Amino acid sequence: MSTERSRIPALKDRVMENDWIRFLISPGLGIAWILLFLFLPMTIILVISFSIPGDYGNVIYEFTVENYRRFWTADVYQNIIFESLLYGVVVTLLSIPLGYTIGYFLGRSKTDWKWILLGLVVLQYWVPFIIRTYAWIIILSNNGVLNQLLLGLDVISSPLNIMYTDYSMILGLTVSLLPFMILPVYVSVSTIDEDQIHAAKTLGATDFRAFREITLPQSMPGIVSGVLFVFIISAGAFLAPVLLGGPGTRMIAPVIESVFIQDFNWPFAAALSIVYFGIIGFLLYLFNRRVDLEEALETGAT
Amino acid sequence: MATESDHATTGETGADVERGYFGITLASRTKWNLIRAATVVGYVLMLLPLVVIVINSFNPSRLGNFPPSSLTLRWYEELLADTTMLRALWNSLLVGISAAFVAGLVGTLTAMGFVRKDFRMQNALVIVLLSPLLVPPIIVGVAATIFFSQIGIGRSLGWLIVMHALLGLPYAFLIIRSQLYLFDETLEEAAQSLGADRVTTFREVTLPLIAPSIITAMVIVFVISFGEFTATQFWVKRTTTTVPVVIFSMLRTSISPKIDALATVMLVVTIVVPLFILGIRRYLLRN
Amino acid sequence: MSFLELDGMRKEFGDLVAVNGVSLDIEEGQFVTIVGPSGCGKSTILRSITGLETLTDGEIRLEGEDITELPPYRRNIGLVFQDYALFPHKTVFENVAFGLKMRGAPETEQRERVEEMLRMVNLEGYEEKYPKECSGGEQQRIAVARAMAFDPDLVLMDEPLSNLDKNLRTSIRSELRRIQDETGVTTIYVTHNQNEALSLGDKLAVMNDGRLEQFDEPETVYRNPQTRFVADFLGRSTEVTGRFRRDDGGPLVELDGGHRMRVPDDESLGDGDQVSLFLRDEKLKLVNGNRPSVNVIEGSIESVDYRGRDINYFIRVPGIDQTLQVSHIADHSTETFRELGDTVAMHIEPENVTCLPAGDEAL
Numbered sequence: 006m007s008t009e010r011s012r013i014p015a016l017k018d019r020v021m022e023n024d025w026i027r028f029l030i031s032p033g034l035g036i037a038w039i040l041l042f043l044f045l046p047m048t049i050i051l052v053i054s055f056s057i058p059g060d061y062g063n064v065i066y067e068f069t070v071e072n073y074r075r076f077w078t079a080d081v082y083q084n085i086i087f088e089s090l091l092y093g094v095v096v097t098l099l100s101i102p103l104g105y106t107i108g109y110f111l112g113r114s115k116t117d118w119k120w121i122l123l124g125l126v127v128l129q130y131w132v133p134f135i136i137r138t139y140a141w142i143i144i145l146s147n148n149g150v151l152n153q154l155l156l157g158l159d160v161i162s163s164p165l166n167i168m169y170t171d172y173s174m175i176l177g178l179t180v181s182l183l184p185f186m187i188l189p190v191y192v193s194v195s196t197i198d199e200d201q202i203h204a205a206k207t208l209g210a211t212d213f214r215a216f217r218e219i220t221l222p223q224s225m226p227g228i229v230s231g232v233l234f235v236f237i238i239s240a241g242a243f244l245a246p247v248l249l250g251g252p253g254t255r256m257i258a259p260v261i262e263s264v265f266i267q268d269f270n271w272p273f274a275a276a277l278s279i280v281y282f283g284i285i286g287f288l289l290y291l292f293n294r295r296v297d298l299e300e301a302l303e304t305g306a307t
Numbered sequence: 308m309a310t311e312s313d314h315a316t317t318g319e320t321g322a323d324v325e326r327g328y329f330g331i332t333l334a335s336r337t338k339w340n341l342i343r344a345a346t347v348v349g350y351v352l353m354l355l356p357l358v359v360i361v362i363n364s365f366n367p368s369r370l371g372n373f374p375p376s377s378l379t380l381r382w383y384e385e386l387l388a389d390t391t392m393l394r395a396l397w398n399s400l401l402v403g404i405s406a407a408f409v410a411g412l413v414g415t416l417t418a419m420g421f422v423r424k425d426f427r428m429q430n431a432l433v434i435v436l437l438s439p440l441l442v443p444p445i446i447v448g449v450a451a452t453i454f455f456s457q458i459g460i461g462r463s464l465g466w467l468i469v470m471h472a473l474l475g476l477p478y479a480f481l482i483i484r485s486q487l488y489l490f491d492e493t494l495e496e497a498a499q500s501l502g503a504d505r506v507t508t509f510r511e512v513t514l515p516l517i518a519p520s521i522i523t524a525m526v527i528v529f530v531i532s533f534g535e536f537t538a539t540q541f542w543v544k545r546t547t548t549t550v551p552v553v554i555f556s557m558l559r560t561s562i563s564p565k566i567d568a569l570a571t572v573m574l575v576v577t578i579v580v581p582l583f584i585l586g587i588r589r590y591l592l593r594n
Numbered sequence: 595m596s597f598l599e600l601d602g603m604r605k606e607f608g609d610l611v612a613v614n615g616v617s618l619d620i621e622e623g624q625f626v627t628i629v630g631p632s633g634c635g636k637s638t639i640l641r642s643i644t645g646l647e648t649l650t651d652g653e654i655r656l657e658g659e660d661i662t663e664l665p666p667y668r669r670n671i672g673l674v675f676q677d678y679a680l681f682p683h684k685t686v687f688e689n690v691a692f693g694l695k696m697r698g699a700p701e702t703e704q705r706e707r708v709e710e711m712l713r714m715v716n717l718e719g720y721e722e723k724y725p726k727e728c729s730g731g732e733q734q735r736i737a738v739a740r741a742m743a744f745d746p747d748l749v750l751m752d753e754p755l756s757n758l759d760k761n762l763r764t765s766i767r768s769e770l771r772r773i774q775d776e777t778g779v780t781t782i783y784v785t786h787n788q789n790e791a792l793s794l795g796d797k798l799a800v801m802n803d804g805r806l807e808q809f810d811e812p813e814t815v816y817r818n819p820q821t822r823f824v825a826d827f828l829g830r831s832t833e834v835t836g837r838f839r840r841d842d843g844g845p846l847v848e849l850d851g852g853h854r855m856r857v858p859d860d861e862s863l864g865d866g867d868q869v870s871l872f873l874r875d876e877k878l879k880l881v882n883g884n885r886p887s888v889n890v891i892e893g894s895i896e897s898v899d900y901r902g903r904d905i906n907y908f909i910r911v912p913g914i915d916q917t918l919q920v921s922h923i924a925d926h927s928t929e930t931f932r933e934l935g936d937t938v939a940m941h942i943e944p945e946n947v948t949c950l951p952a953g954d955e956a957l
Contacts, residue, residue, distance in 0.1 A: 018665050021505045028420065035417025035436055035480060042473045043439060043447070046454035050446075053453055064457075106345045122350070129353055131577045133534025135551045136570045139558060140356025143363060143567075150359055180352045187349075212338060241443030243537040248558060258445040258537070265449055265541070275453065278446045289441060496646050497679035499666040502696035502744065507667075511692075515683050 047282075054276035064271055072276035082260070086281055089257040092175065093240030099179045100235050104186025105228065109220075111187070112194025123191070129184040138244045141177040142168065145249075174250040178239045185238070186231035193227030194220065233292065237285065257281050357574065364567035382568035392553055392569060399549040400576070402464060403532040406471035407525035413472065414479030414524055415517070422487040437477045447474070448538030462544045470542060471535060475528030482527065486520035522588045526581040533577050595658050597622035597780055598643075598748060603652035605638050612638040614804035615652070620797075625774050625781045627795030627812070629788060631827075635804040636784045637676075640750045643782070644673045656747060667696070672741030674751040678733045680725040686712075686736055687721035693744030711739035714773060731762045738770065742779065749774075751783045755790065760945075761859075767794065768862045788828060789858075789948060792816060792872075800824045816872075831872035831948065832918045838867040838949070843888075847871055847949060851913020856888045856944035863949075872948035875906065875921035880932070881939035889947070892939045893918065895932055905931075909938060 020026055054072055057065040076082045111123055129137075144150040146168045155165070167173050197220060205215040239245075243258035250256070257277070265274035365378040386392055417436065421429065439447070451470055460466065490513070498508040514521075536551035543552050550573055557566050596619035605613040613635040620626050628636045641647040643654060645666035654662045661669055672693070680689050688695075690711055691704040699707070712718050715735035725733055734754055741749055751770070755763045771794055774781050785791055791798055791812070798812040802823045808815050816828050836849035838857075845859045847869055855871065863869065881890060893911035908917040920940055932938055 018504065018668065022665050030416055031420030032417040032432060032436070033420070035413050035420075035476060036432060038413055038473060038476060039435055039438060042451065042454075042469060043442065044435075046450035047442070047446075049454050049457060050450045053457075103345065103349050106342055107349045110342050110346045122346075125350065125354065128578060131530045131534075131581065132357060133536065133551055133573065133577060135534065135536045135554055136360065136573060137356060139554065139566070139570060140360050142558075142562075143359050144356060150355075180356075183349060183353055237441065237443065241445060243445050244555075258443065261445055261449060262540075265452075271453060274449055278449050282442065282446055285441070285443065491679070493675055493677060493679040494681060496666070497673070497675055497681070498692070499646070500644050500669075500671065500673040501693040501740070502667045502670075503692070504665070504667045507696065512681055 050275040051279055053272050054279050056272045058270045058272045072273045073280075075273065076276060076280060082277065085255045085260050086257050086284065088255060089240045089281075090284070092171075092178075092254075092256060093236045096175055096178045096182065096239040097232055097236045099175065100182055100186045101228065101232070103179075104183050104231060104235075105190050105224075107183070108187040108190025108227065108231075109194050109224070111191045112197075112224075113199075126184050126187050126191075134181060134244055137181045138177050138248050141173060141180075141249055145173050145176070169249070169251040171250065171254050174245050174254055177249045178242060178245045181245070182235045182238060185234040186228075189230035189234075190224055190227035193224040197223050241281070241285070360567050361571050361574065363564050364571040366564045366567070382563070382565045385565055386568050386572070391548070392550075394546070395548050395550045395553040396572070398464060398467075398547055399533050399551075402467045402471055402549065403529040405468040406475055406532040407529040409468060409472035410475040410479040410528040411483075411521050411525040414476055414483050415521055417476075418480050418484035418487050419513075421484055422490075436480050439474050440477050444474075444535070444537040448541040451538070452541040462542060462547060464547050467539065467542055467547060467549070470538070471532035472528070474535060474538070475531045478527045478531065479524035482524040483517065483520050486517050490517060519588055519592055523585065526584055530577050530581055533573070595655075596620060597624075597657060599653075599655040600639070600643070601653040601655065603639065603642060603654070604650050605635075605642060605647060606650045611804050613642070613649075616801070616804070616806045618799060618806065618809060620780060620782070622780050623778045624796045625771070625783065625794065626797045626799060627783045627785065627791045628799045628801055629785055629791035629827075630801035630807075632786060633803075634801040636786075636801050637752055639801075640673070640752050640782065640784050643748070644671050644750060645669050646673075670744075670747050672744070672746035672749045674734075674737045674741045674749070674754045676753045676756060678725075678737040678754075678757075680733055680736060680740070682725055684724075685721065686717075686723050686725065686728070689725065689736060690740045690743050692740060693746075697744060699744075707743050708739075711743045714776070715739045715769070730758055731766060734758060734766060735769075738773070742773075742777065746779065749779050749781045751781065753785050754783075755785070756787070763790075764859055765861055768860060770794070771862070792828075792948060793860075800827060802827070830919060830921070831874040832878075832916055834871045834873065834914055834916070834918075836869060836871060838863045838869045839865055847947075849914065851911070851915075853891055853911070853913060855891075855942070855947060857947045857949040858945050860949060869949050873918060873942055874946065874948070875919040877946035878918060878920040878940045878942045880907070880920060880922060881941050885939065886941045889944060890939050890941050891918070892937060895934055895936050895938060898932070898934060907932065907938070909940060 053064055055068050055070065057067050057069055057071070059065045107126075111119060111126075142149070146152075149168070151167075152165055201219050202215050205219050206212075210218065240256075241258050242256065243262065246254050246256040247259050261274050261277050261281070264270050264277060268274075364382055365380070367377055367379040367381065421433070447470075451466075455462075455466060494512050494516070495508050498512045499505075503511060533549075534551060535549075536555060539549055540552055540555065543549060550569065554566055554569055554573070557569075598618075598620040600616060600618040600620075603613050603616045604611070616635070616639060618626075628639065630636050638647060642649050645661075645664060645668075649662060652662070653660055656669075656671075681692070684692070687708050690708045691699075694704045694707055708721065709718075712720055715738055717732060717735055717739070720728070720732070720736070725736065728736065734757075737754070738751075741751075754770070755767060758766065767790055770783075783790075783794055793812075795812055797809060798815045799809040800807040800815060800823070807827075808824045815824060816831075834849050834851075836847040836855075838845065838847055838860075840846070844856060845863075846854050846856050848854050849871070857869075857871065891911050891914075893909040893914075895907050896910040896917050897908045899906035899908070903923060905922045907920045907922060909920060910917050918940060
């Protein structure tokens with residue numbers, strides 16, 4: 006009958022069943038991809054950061070700590086990194102109240118609108134940063150939407166010069182990154198069983214205390230995840246400072262870009278990158294000690 | 308502190324359903340309304356920019372007097388005539404779709420390895436897989452540029468595809484893995500007991516059943532790739548330029564509603580198209 | 595050389611030894627049941643035979659060939675899963691034909707076979723349905739059809755009835771036996787249910803804690819337990835004979851001495867069939883107070899075996915040869931003791947009566 010089959014293990018069976026080969030593909034393939042195209046380049050720029058810049062982006066492979074020395078001695082670069090982190094903190098702090106409120110609203114609300122609203126937030130993720138940032142130019146510039154509106158309503162007599170300042174950048178960043186705070190908070194708030202809060206209220210808790218004792222602690226994972234993403238993205242942001250910020254706003258990403266592209270100084274750009282990444286990495290390490298990093302990443306990313 | 312008036316009850320309305328636990332006390336209702344107000348503000352802030360862009364793309368005035376006095380399609384026409392932009396659009400689409408496939412493929416294979424058996428180092432490896440999310444894109448851009456130039460590979464679309472797949476891989480991995488967790492292993496065992504070898508089992512049983520998540524993952528990777536700028540700006544040359552890069556350079560040189568037109572097109576691509584695909588996917592799932 | 599030889603099977607999961615040196619020989623065409631409590635390793639044995647688990651030690655030989663190292667898809671063994679594991683995205687036809695498709699059978703042959711199999715499990719016409727459109731009992735039969743469609747050398751069933759409700763269980767149980775009779779395929783059936791174990795197989799293997807306790811014909815195992823575990827596990831029963839009948843109230847057995855007892859239904863039994871009833875000692879209960887409406891037998895206590903917590907009463911019932919042994923757990927505070935010569939009434943729930951065809955080749 007045609008259903009007879011040989012019981013001799015074929016060669017391809019040996020291959021398919023081999024544990025090592027299977028590990029190589031799965032998860033090996035993904036890991037290899039990351040190692041090859043992320044870790045390896047990072048290692049190379051580490052090496053390069055100890056090299057000498059040649060002309061037009063060439064690199065001379067001689068060991069030097071000049072780049073780091075330059076960073077260390079020139080206050081300028083240290084300040085830039087410090088300011089970047091500071092702005093990161095500011096944006097994060099600003100985004101927490103509004104982001105949490107919206108996430109909370111979505112998490113507790115029961116209307117049918119909820120899904121549409123949620124969808125709108127998810128949609129925000131899909132709008133490229135460049136567009137979100139550019140939109141603020143239109144709104145905040147001197148003949149932009151905001152000014153036209155305020156002028157038209159006679160609230161002000163001459164246009165507000167808020168474009169190309171720290172404030173416009175902070176505003177742009179905060180609003181752009183709101184979804185990163187809203188969704189994780191929504192996820193963690195929505196998993197809180199409402200009955201817990203009802204129970205707390207029957208036990209005498211006011212709205213506020215019930216919130217503080219029950220909801221807030223359990224929504225911490227969401228907040229933590231949101232903070233993680235908002236901070237890292239805003240401190241290392243490129244578009245917002247460049248498009249919305251003024252000449253006085255100096256953030257690390259545009260600086261790295263100018264050193265890299267305009268000065269053609271690859272080693273120094275590499276050094277700056279390494280330093281900045283080192284700081285971020287260190288902060289992440291500290292972060293990881295108090296919070297499960299993997300969990301936070303996953304909550305935020307999905 | 309709760310007072311008498313806090314607990315004064317008022318009649319239930321339809322809106323009460325919406326409020327969840329806040330119940331029906333007067334003070335509670337005020338608080339909820341405040342929250343609602345804040346939410347509205349938030350949404351206005353988030354959505355207003357987009358609305359503005361779309362409307363402005365029809366603005367005949369070059370300097371962007373807002374709101375526009377009349378509407379014109381002039382900018383879209385210019386767009387269609389501009390070969391640089393058309394090429395950028397084509398590149399972005401090509402790279403986006405390719406990166407989606409690559410990330411989908413690699414993501415699926417990778418996720419399968421994490422769901423089967425627990426093995427040591429699993430957590431560490433997951434963090435490795437998620438690391439592209441943590442490295443600021445500017446650094447990824449610089450690092451990759453230096454890397455490729457040092458090993459002698461010139462800028463190309465392939466380069467873009469590879470790197471965009473890298474950036475999208477964490478998302479693809481997470482999405483597919485989460486559906487794999489729900490997948491019933493015994494189905495694969497049944498297939499094997501019936502004579503399907505591992506590859507066949509994957510093709511006949513596993514793949515069809517996790518296809519929805521793979522599609523979702525691919526859509527996400529496409530969206531990410533299409534809108535990626537910060538790292539990509541270092542990776543393109545004139546012929547491989549992408550839409551975000553073009554928009555950026557236009558912003559530096561000449562501001563006109565043409566940008567809005569391109570941005571609107573971009574919005575359409577990154578929102579409407581994925582929604583459409585997801586809608587198809589949901590429709591297929593029903594059957 | 596037997597058809598299937600399990601030789602010193604051993605499977606470890608880290609520190610846990612799931613299967614500890616089990617050896618069994620099974621002849622072609624036999625229906626073998628493996629019974630044991632949860633965790634005794636019976637499922638592991640099944641999965642090892644199929645190849646879904648790899649043995650830590652030992653060999654499996656099928657028709658003399660060593661298949662221990664073969665991956666599952668080369669073994670030609672059908673497995674019916676406990677939760678059926680039907681492919682939800684494929685039709686019933688595609689499910690049942692899957693094994694054939696894997697072996698390259700042409701479409702015409704697939705169609706023929708599937709039709710044949712569906713007819714055999716009484717599911718004709720179900721080809722285009724999807725598993726989720728079918729009931730639990732139907733899904734179970736599809737799973738059986740699928741496992742047998744490609745003419746395997748061996749069919750394994752992993753507690754296939756445990757997800758079904760009681761009535762379905764008994765009816766499908768006899769169907770399975772019938773199918774096996776018709777096709778003659780060697781079958782290993784795993785269960786934790788003793789009724790199934792005793793009534794289904796040609797041979798019965800009792801397992802406990804990874805070890806094989808006894809492997810023999812069910813009646814032998816039941817009557818002559820070789821180990822304490824088997825004795826405890828299968829219990830002591832009194833056997834009485836009678837004839838099977840059905841009336842308005844359902845199936846019943848007329849005992850030779852004139853008593854009538856309600857028994858669980860069995861499709862394979864017809865009116866007038868000779869049967870043996872096994873009345874377990876712990877299932878026979880002394881009637882105290884409310885008198886149940888069925889299965890009450892009166893007799894007098896012939897002897898008492900007092901063991902502290904348990905008391906074994908041996909009760910002489912007119913019309914029944916042996917004394918019925920009743921194992922009784924005494925509540926010392928509330929009851930009064932029965933004494934020799936007391937008249938008592940005993941009751942056993944119909945579902946607790948084991949009813950087997952007398953002198954059937956199954957035993």
